Amino acid sequence: MRTIQVYNTLTRKKEVFKPIEDGKVGIYVCGVTPYNDPHIGNARPFVTWDTIRRFFAKCGYEVHYIQNFTDVDDKIIRVSHEQGKTWKEVADHNIDVYFQSMDALNVRRADVYPRVSDTIPEIIEMVQGLVDKGYAYVVDGDVFYSVEKFKGYGKLSGRSLDDMMAGARVEVDERKQNPMDFAVWKSAKPGEPFWESPWGNGRPGWHIECSAMSLKYLGRTFDFHGGGSDLIFPHHENEIAQSQAFCGSEDCFAHYWVHNGFITIHEEKMSKSLGNFFTVADILKKYPGEVLRFFILQTHYRSPLDFSDERLKDAQAGLMRLENARRNAEELSAKDGAADTAKALAEAALSAKESFYTAMADDFNTALAVSYLFAVAKDINVYYNEVVNQGTAFDKENFGKAKDAFYDMAEIIGIFEAKAEEKSDEDAEIDALVEERLAARKEKNWARADEIRDLLKARGIVLKDTAEGTRWERA
RNA sequence: GGCGACAUAGCCAAGUGGUAAGGCCGAGGUCUGCAAAACCUUUAUCCCCAGUUCGACUCUGGGUGUCGCCUCCA
Numbered sequence: 001m002r003t004i005q006v007y008n009t010l011t012r013k014k015e016v017f018k019p020i021e022d023g024k025v026g027i028y029v030c031g032v033t034p035y036n037d038p039h040i041g042n043a044r045p046f047v048t049w050d051t052i053r054r055f056f057a058k059c060g061y062e063v064h065y066i067q068n069f070t071d072v073d074d075k076i077i078r079v080s081h082e083q084g085k086t087w088k089e090v091a092d093h094n095i096d097v098y099f100q101s102m103d104a105l106n107v108r109r110a111d112v113y114p115r116v117s118d119t120i121p122e123i124i125e126m127v128q129g130l131v132d133k134g135y136a137y138v139v140d141g142d143v144f145y146s147v148e149k150f151k152g153y154g155k156l157s158g159r160s161l162d163d164m165m166a167g168a169r170v171e172v173d174e175r176k177q178n179p180m181d182f183a184v185w186k187s188a189k190p191g192e193p194f195w196e197s198p199w200g201n202g203r204p205g206w207h208i209e210c211s212a213m214s215l216k217y218l219g220r221t222f223d224f225h226g227g228g229s230d231l232i233f234p235h236h237e238n239e240i241a242q243s244q245a246f247c248g249s250e251d252c253f254a255h256y257w258v259h260n261g262f263i264t265i266h267e268e269k270m271s272k273s274l275g276n277f278f279t280v281a282d283i284l285k286k287y288p289g290e291v292l293r294f295f296i297l298q299t300h301y302r303s304p305l306d307f308s309d310e311r312l313k314d315a316q317a318g319l320m321r322l323e324n325a326r327r328n329a330e331e332l333s334a335k336d337g338a339a340d341t342a343k344a345l346a347e348a349a350l351s352a353k354e355s356f357y358t359a360m361a362d363d364f365n366t367a368l369a370v371s372y373l374f375a376v377a378k379d380i381n382v383y384y385n386e387v388v389n390q391g392t393a394f395d396k397e398n399f400g401k402a403k404d405a406f407y408d409m410a411e412i413i414g415i416f417e418a419k420a421e422e423k424s425d426e427d428a429e430i431d432a433l434v435e436e437r438l439a440a441r442k443e444k445n446w447a448r449a450d451e452i453r454d455l456l457k458a459r460g461i462v463l464k465d466t467a468e469g470t471r472w473e474r475a
Numbered sequence: 476g477g478c479g480a481c482a483u484a485g486c487c488a489a490g491u492g493g494u495a496a497g498g499c500c501g502a503g504g505u506c507u508g509c510a511a512a513a514c515c516u517u518u519a520u521c522c523c524c525a526g527u528u529c530g531a532c533u534c535u536g537g538g539u540g541u542c543g544c545c546u547c548c549a
Contacts, residue, residue: 030549038549045549075547157544163477164545206547228549260549261480267541271548298498299488304481304542311487314499321498324513359489368489371497381514389506389514446508453510464512471512
């Protein structure tokens, strides 16, 4: 099997990926807290991981992909109070919106989307285990994890407990033995959802759910754990502390930690707390989801990605180029021909595909990989031109090979999946006008032809005459 | 204050110890009744200083700048 290298946050270097079980890969990606609309910064890890898992699947791996919903949380409770809804209604609604957003970005569904509210027994069991082993202590119905008890605390984020103490800027709960201790179980306050537990009515702390869910669905040890780099500390650091303390071995939990960089606005992190964000839905009003997806993948996942309307436009222009090559490829494939004119094209495409896979295998370098997609697109366009405009005889067999390679790469990037839209009445009317113009042109009635073109232009319709007819699209 | 990342053409963005992928924009061209669209061609010596080396954008040290984490956050 192809050698895949991955940058591991834990070791701060690229490592050769060795699956725990041959031919299989287990992935746990931190999902969202469904308290409002997902913004495009939220979307980045999911687009990234969707691409990574597509790649693994293409390489022949059996992928197990788990992504949670933290549906029991302070923010959800707050929103539910504000909106006069139950926490469940808030979570369910936002999970629906989340799926709509991800569908638009061609993000395939994870195998399981566990929710905190469905994992309470496992969480309680884990908290109890931590208490039993002396890693957690109970105070007034709250349960805290004792960071000093876990000697590896800080290994993921690369800081020592002393560093953290020095930098502590938060008000410390007096009941904590160490300021860095964190809650694994919180006692219920009036008006909050709660579950019964050995420590009284309460709910899980923030980090424990991922430890419990990954254990439940992927086992004590699994291959990848991913998320945004802002989760490295404290979230993932705490997950490691919980999981490895619980199972009693440093080998437990994720082997490779993969963190994506942020999306920024004017070079500043996009975040809900800063309020400088665009929701995925905002973007979808102006651009197809594939454009946003492509925009994200044109930059390496670990680099920061500065968002602006202009850059999204650039990405769209690039994607259109690819789409156009695809249309040309479709048009050519409909032809027959047994000439031997596309041998070089097929070879170049296969070679580009190999380079594409090599790029992906080097820490999922989608930015480099995409360049090979453009290379093949160019070759296809050139060949299209030769066949359609210069009368070169068509080579169906070799062209088919090139086209397959092109589509194979596109499938990993997750483009060319736009759903066919149903023709509206307006579309039919436009089609009719386009037909009329074609007829007018045949009769060299340029006045009428131009009149129709202008008419459509005024309605925001752009015509594209080609050798095979006229395509049109909304500007 | 502690820890870390990054600095490549007008814009975005890969990358390698041996003279820089790709995209956007711009320019030129092909096609077209004209146009649009499409397509083709074309555009850099890699923040500054010093060092290592036959040779550095790529390694080391220093500087400057930007950003992030340390608090909820993808």
